[in-house]
Amino acid sequence: MKENLLLYKTKISEYWKKQSGLQKVTIIGLPLLLIFVISLTVFFTTKTTLVPMYSNLTPQETGQIKATLDSRGIQSEIADNGSTIKVPEEVVETLMVELAAEGIPDSGNIDYSFFGQNAGFGMTDNEFNMLKLESTQTELANLIKGITGINDAKVMITMPNEGIFVKDSQAVASAAIILNTKPGYKFEQQQIKSLYHLVSKSIPNLPTDNIVIRNQNLEYFDLENEEKLSVGGNVASQLELKREIERDLQRQVQQMLGTMMGPDKIVVSVTTDIDFTQENRQENLVTPVDPENMEGIEISVERITETFTGEGAAAGGVAGTGETDVPTYNANGQAGNGDYERIEERVNKDVNRITKDIVEAPYKIRDLGIQVMVEAPDPKNPASMPQERVNDIEKILSTIVSTSINQNEKNQLTQEEIQDKIVVSVQEFSGKTTSLTETPAIKSIPLWVYAVGGLLVLGLIILLFLFLRKKKDTEIEEELPQAEPVFFDHIPDVNEEKESGATVRKKQLEKLAKDKPEDFAKLLRSWLADE
Numbered sequence: 133m134k135e136n137l138l139l140y141k142t143k144i145s146e147y148w149k150k151q152s153g154l155q156k157v158t159i160i161g162l163p164l165l166l167i168f169v170i171s172l173t174v175f176f177t178t179k180t181t182l183v184p185m186y187s188n189l190t191p192q193e194t195g196q197i198k199a200t201l202d203s204r205g206i207q208s209e210i211a212d213n214g215s216t217i218k219v220p221e222e223v224v225e226t227l228m229v230e231l232a233a234e235g236i237p238d239s240g241n242i243d244y245s246f247f248g249q250n251a252g253f254g255m256t257d258n259e260f261n262m263l264k265l266e267s268t269q270t271e272l273a274n275l276i277k278g279i280t281g282i283n284d285a286k287v288m289i290t291m292p293n294e295g296i297f298v299k300d301s302q303a304v305a306s307a308a309i310i311l312n313t314k315p316g317y318k319f320e321q322q323q324i325k326s327l328y329h330l331v332s333k334s335i336p337n338l339p340t341d342n343i344v345i346r347n348q349n350l351e352y353f354d355l356e357n358e359e360k361l362s363v364g365g366n367v368a369s370q371l372e373l374k375r376e377i378e379r380d381l382q383r384q385v386q387q388m389l390g391t392m393m394g395p396d397k398i399v400v401s402v403t404t405d406i407d408f409t410q411e412n413r414q415e416n417l418v419t420p421v422d423p424e425n426m427e428g429i430e431i432s433v434e435r436i437t438e439t440f441t442g443e444g445a446a447a448g449g450v451a452g453t454g455e456t457d458v459p460t461y462n463a464n465g466q467a468g469n470g471d472y473e474r475i476e477e478r479v480n481k482d483v484n485r486i487t488k489d490i491v492e493a494p495y496k497i498r499d500l501g502i503q504v505m506v507e508a509p510d511p512k513n514p515a516s517m518p519q520e521r522v523n524d525i526e527k528i529l530s531t532i533v534s535t536s537i538n539q540n541e542k543n544q545l546t547q548e549e550i551q552d553k554i555v556v557s558v559q560e561f562s563g564k565t566t567s568l569t570e571t572p573a574i575k576s577i578p579l580w581v582y583a584v585g586g587l588l589v590l591g592l593i594i595l596l597f598l599f600l601r602k603k604k605d606t607e608i609e610e611e612l613p614q615a616e617p618v619f620f621d622h623i624p625d626v627n628e629e630k631e632s633g634a635t636v637r638k639k640q641l642e643k644l645a646k647d648k649p650e651d652f653a654k655l656l657r658s659w660l661a662d663e
Contacts, residue, residue: 154602161598165591172584182209182218185228186237188284188312189215193237200236201227265291272334276309279327281319284312289335305335306342313347321356328355350395352383370408373495378402385502385532389525397507399561405499407538409492417486428481440472496538502529503555511560522556529554 151159186197194214201208201219206227209218219227231237269287276285292303309331313319328340345353382402389398421429504525508517530550539545645652 154598157594158598158602161591161594165595168587168591180207181221182207183221183224184211184216185219185224187212187216189217189237197231197237200231200234261291265289268335272331275330275334276311276327279323281314281317281323282311283314286310287331289338291335292337303337304342305338307331307335307338307344309343309345311345311347311353313349319353324353325355327353350390351387370406370495374404374406377406377495377497378404381500381502381532381536385504385529388528389504389506392524393506393521396561399505401503403501403503404497407496407498409496411490411492413490415486415488415490417484417488419484419486421482421484428483430479431482432480434478436474436476436478438472438474442471497536498538499553500533500537501553501555502533503557504529505557505559505561507561508558514558514560517558522558525556526551526554529556 148156186193189197191214194210194217197217198208198210201217206223207220210216211218269289272289273285273287276282276287286309288308290306292305324345327345328343331343331345332338332340340355343355347353379402381404382400385400385402386395386398389400420426506517506522506525508514510516530547533550533553534545537545641652644655
């Protein structure tokens with residue numbers, strides 16, 4: 133057995149020495165590449181795929197679910213800044229049902245089921261009112277979440293204190309709602325109106341004017357009041373209308389500049405001067421049909437022509453030079469010829485008669501001022517704000533001012549006057565509010581993907597290099613001239629003896645006894661035992 137192993141080793145060594153460098157690299161590289169590919173295949177086929185089980189969780193809910201899964205020995209992963217938890221794909225549905233049966237996740241919010249589970253004596257009125265308010269807010273938030281385009285909702289209700297007298301019960305409540313809307317979803321006015329009525333009818337003594345709704349992008353959802361916007365002097369409060377105009381302009385500027393600079397980098401203030409003078413007048417205008425010639429249109433034409441001719445008639449009358457006489461009268465009584473002609477033309481023309489009943493708008497913006505404070509990219513260095521960016525902001529504001537202020541032919545604002553109504557200040561914000569805009573988590577590619585890809589590319593490059601090198605060596609070998617083989621006739625030795633089978637066995641036994649005496653002794657013992 134040992135001789136066979138030595139023989140195989142010798143053959144393999146001789147075979148390896150005969151191979152070229154390219155062949156040696158190929159022999160070693162191909163098995164390694166095959167092992168690497170098999171390892172990757174096994175890794176990807178046995179890898180556990182994690183999918184989201186819950187999303188939009190609070191840190192409290194995420195921690196509760198994570199602890200429950202760890203206690204059961206189930207693999208889990210937290211993503212999206214702690215708001216999403218992932219589990220293996222094959223157990224996600226089973227886990228959702230089991231956790232729901234155990235009341236997990238428990239958000240800590242109090243709903244109407246609390247009273248059925250914890251009803252009892254010993255609760256004070258203040259505690260009951262607080263729990264009732266909390267449960268109302270939770271139930272109302274759950275109703276709003278069911279509306280299309282809304283992912284989440286938070287409701288804050290302020291209830292008035294109940295008085296001991298009947299007249300004190302007329303106080304009204306107020307509500308503030310923050311929505312987490314789907315990106316790109318646009319709400320129509322009918323949807324906003326239904327949302328306002330849903331909240332108003334859910335809370336007693338809550339008018340729609342006391343409800344404020346906005347989303348995570350600082351966009352307000354206002355309810356249009358048709359009575360306040362109607363023309364004809366039905367404005368309930370001039371001050372309230374003034375505030376609405378200023379708020380609309382402020383939101384418009386805030387949204388536009390916030391998109392350019394960031395919601396927490398812009399503060400906008402708008403002041404207006406509103407003219408509430410209403411005017412109803414009637415104008416009766418008369419204009420020519422042909423303005424160039426200042427003429428009207430001919431509606432009737434009358435032409436009269438008279439002609440008379442006479443011959444040989446003597447002049448009549450008494451000649452004289454009295455007070456009643458004609459000085460140049462023909463006193464000689466001579467006869468002569470006479471001609472008479474009369475032409476008369478009557479033309480009736482008409483003009484355009486225009487009657488206008490003009491009702492002026494219920495208000496006009498006489499003056500407008502916009503003040504904007506901008507924080508530079510480096511808050512500590514106001515000079516880091518480019519002057520070109522400040523100029524762009526001023527151009528935007530000047531356009532808003534020029535289109536908002538009421539102008540006519542007599543009152544046209546110059547560019548300098550518009551510029552005086554705009555103030556842009558660059559400074560650091562000391563008290564900054566936190567933006568509610570959620571920043572989506574950026575999912576990075578794992579490092580092992582880059583490593584595997586790099587190894588695969590490297591393996592392909594090596595194989596391509598070896599293939600090209602082998603092809604080049606083959607071409608070189610084909611180009612080299614091959615030497616003609618030389619054949620030598622075998623000349624037998626004069627002293628060479630013809631060996632028989634016994635002679636060969638004798639030599640093998642002598643060699644075995646010389647090289648391996650122990651094996652030779654074993655062989656002799658076996659022969660003796662056989663005899």
